[in-house]
Amino acid sequence: MSDSLTGPGTARPQDAAAPEPGTARIPTLWLGLMAGPLSFGIAGPALVLDDIAWDLSTSVSTVTWGVTAFGWGIAVGTPLMAGLLRHRGARAALGASGLLVLLGALLVLTVPLLPAVIIGCALQALGTAGLTSIAMSLTDSARSMGFVTASLAVVGSTSPLVGSLVNDALNWQATLALPAISLIGLLVVIRRVPTRPTSTAAFDGLGAVLLTAVVTALVFVPHYPAVAGVVSVLTIAALVWHLRRRPQGFVPAVVVRSPVFLISSVLALLLAVANFGMMFAVADALSDHTSWSSGRIGAAMVWPMLLGGALSWAVVSLSAKVGRQPVIIVLVALSAAGVVLASVSTVAVLLLLAQALASIAAASGQGVFAVHSTKAVPDEERPAAIGLFNLCYLLGAAFGPAIVSLM
Incomplete structure (x- = not known):
């Protein structure tokens, strides 16, 4: 890391994630596999809601509560599982998160009733939120963090298409259970993580x-x-x-009072609002200004989001070599350019380019600002910082579409 990204009394990611004696370094690939499938729960059901509603003899708007339950679960689960990580250690937190994912997947696979589907989605969300936060806390460099956040973006960009294909090949229940793929990564990671907690304070x-x-x-x-x-x-x-x-409680005061943490979290939230709002705005614009079918629009929007996710890994890796301010300027400029371009254009290629710019900014910002925010707090509070930071990003994902719909 560049010295411009660190300060006195802060720790580098590799220091914060230093393994206990006898524990092996965790390959980044497995961390990405453990984190990425969370995105299946957010976007995977997008193209199969009609089939779910038909089979359950209800309306699409009612079925959408399953998606809402997943959104609630990842928002709540992110800080809660980060707290479990602080007080019980990574192995216990991974075990609890994995159990929640497994129970949720079994519920949606075996009980085709709406209440079971909603509860199953919420359980999977709670678990995958924990797996994602833990994966990010176990990264040991900006490049590793970039790979984990890029995996979330790449999976998210292909989730609607993958969910539709799984529905066609198997059924919609299998589509809703796709987040359980994260358990593959869990089986490898859980054997290599430290068992000691990062905080010895009483649970708040x-x-x-x-x-x-x-x-x-x-x-x-x-x-x-x-x-x-x-x-x-x-x-x-x-x-x-x-x-x-209680300044050393579940929400540590040293974290939320850190200017670098607050600025990083707010920027990540704003970039997420722009990106996820643009997904809906660009889709509506393509529907209004082209003769494309909804299927073609969905397929066309895969490449800008996939490009954004793929490029974000390189952006996050390169951010370690430059100062914080240039990175902030570039990412904010990319997002703003995307919003402006989408606002003034009706040409399909330009609308898709606008989505690509917003996607690059948001996916890169999640990784870059996660590194900034965790480096600004003491080592023992890194799990809490990761959880609270991800919470801000996920709230941006929830608010973006809502703001677009109001406009």
Whole structure:
């Protein structure tokens, strides 16, 4: 890493992830395989909702609650599993996350009833959120972090197509169970991780409950803005009050008071809002200004998102060689250029180019700013920083489409 990305008292990623004696270095490929399948739960069902609704004798809007449950699960599970990692160690956190994924997958595969589908999606989300956060905390360089975040973007860009193919070959239940592929990576990683916790402080149960309440309220803001907005303000106020009483609790004060962490998290949120909002805006624009079918639009949008995910690995790796400010300027400029281009253009090629720019910025920003945010906190708080950072990025993914729909 460049010295411009570090500061006094902060640790390099490789220091934070230093293995215990007797534990082996974890190949980045397995970390990516453990993290990437989370994206199947977000976008995989996109093209099979009609089939699910038909089989369950209900409406598509009702079935969409399964997707909402997955979104809630990854938002809540990200900080909760990061807390488990801090207090019980990586092996215990991986075991709990893997068990949740397995139970959720078995539920959606064996019980074709709407309540079971919703619960199964939520369980898989809780588990894969933990696997993703743990994978990111186990990275030992910017290049490794870039590979993990690129795997999320690449899988996400192909998820609707893969989900549709699995539905055609097997059934929609298998499509909903695709996040369980992460268990393959888990089986390799769990044998190589350290067992010691990174924090010896007593578990802060009230802090965990308050953060879960905040996240739940924020996730439902796009659906019930008035009620969820008021609840969000109240729960955030309660969490801030608790943070002052217990600065070393579930949400460590040293993390949320770090200017570098806050700036990195806010930037990641904004880039995610732009990228995921653009996915819907560009699809609508292509539908309005071309004669393409929905299938052709979906296929055409794979390449800009896939390109963004693939290039992000290189961007994150190169970011270690330059200062923080140039990277921020470039990524924000790419995202802004994409938004402006999509706003003023009606040509298909330019709309797809706009999506590619936003995708490169968001996928790269998740990796680059994750490195920045975790380097700004003490080693023992790295899992908490990863969890809270990913929470901000995922909230951006939830808010982006909602903002576009309101506009």
